[in-house]
Amino acid sequence: MTAEAFDARKKEILAFAVDKSPKGSIDEPVRPLLDVVNKCKDLVTTSSCSGRVAIYVDADPSTLEKVKKGGIWLSVSHDPLPIEDSTRLWSSLFPTHPHPTSIEFCHAAPSLSDPIIYFKFEPFILHVLTRSPEAAAELLTVALQAGYANSGVQRSIVQIRGTLKLDVPIGTYRRGQVELCVGREYVEFLCRLANDKFIENFAKMGRFQEMVMKELVDGPVVTKEFVETREHRMERKKREGLLKASKMKEEREKLKREQRVEDEIDSTEVLGDNAVII
Structure with missing residues (x-):
């Protein structure tokens, strides 16, 4: 994406303020973080979820081969x-x-x-369009340092996601009727557990917001030519060393196989036509 195309896309996204998540609008708890990220000239948020707890019904097993995405949400709460x-x-x-x-x-x-009913807690998730690979790398580094271990980059999009999650089967859904295979106390225990995860989820979002402000806003992301640092060079040398060692090992094993074949041929010639090689 060219610089001009990115600037136009960012302007369009911020003007419409439409979130590409299924909900279609921005969750209030995540709005301050999005405002901070969008202050970075090389970044723009495209979709997000502040975290949610949900009761989800999986697709009917009899229709799994007919639909790519099934299931229904009985309830969703971002609070x-x-x-x-x-x-x-x-x-x-x-x-x-x-x-x-x-x-x-x-x-x-x-x-x-x-169809199985699941009690779910899903953590904060954020997708960010970046101007350049360097900008994506900068943001990914901050996300990983903030504890979002499931983050990654695909093309020019950085996905930021944590590991806080609950995905617990609690019953079945038959002809519109909820049938739970667990007791009330257990469901309420899951609710308390989800609320604890909400607290941890929001705290981590706050830390991430502070880090983005410190590392990327006060010190803006700058698209520049890549400069290999000492750490990068050490990592590259390590990879190259492992690759070289692997190739040398393969070569040694190849030579051993060839030598074994030659020895077997020599043995056959010495023993004559009636030789049996074991």
């Missing part, structure tokens, strides 16, 4: 759950079953022939 109010909690988790008495609880293992 901590109201664990202090049991009635509000259950109605927020299962809006179509606002009263716990309308939810069936069973102690038997769920049937794999029915």
Whole structure:
């Protein structure tokens, strides 16, 4: 992407303020961080999620071969759950079953022939379009230092994502009816666990925002010719050394195989036509 094309794309994205996430709008908890990232002249955010807890129904097993993406979201919240109010909690988790008495609880293992219900917590995620590979590398470095170990770069997009996650099967969904194979207490335990992850998730977002401000805004990302540092050179030499050692090992093994064949041929000639090589 040329510099002019990036500038035009950034202007377009910021003018419409449309988020490419499924929700289609920006979550309020992540807005301050996006504002900081977008201050960097070589970066622009394209999609994001501040973190969410959800009740998700997997695709019907009988239709898995017919659809690429199945399943439905029974509920999604980008805010901590109201664990202090049991009635509000259950109605927020299962809006179509606002009263716990309308939810069936069973102690038997769920049937794999029915769609599985999952209790999910998904962490903060951010996609950022970058002007250049150097800008992408700078942002990725900051993200990794902030603890977002699942981050990476694909083409000119940096994906920033953490490891905080819950993905727990809790029941089945049959003909619109929620059937849980776990008790109320266990579901409420998962809710408390998710709220703890929300706290950790928001704290990490705050640290990342501070690091972006310090490393990339106060010291802006500058697209420049790559200069090999001492650390880069050491890493390159290490890779080259390992590659050279691997090639030398392959060459030695090849020579051994060739020598073995020659020895077998020599043995055959010495022993005559009736020789048997073992």
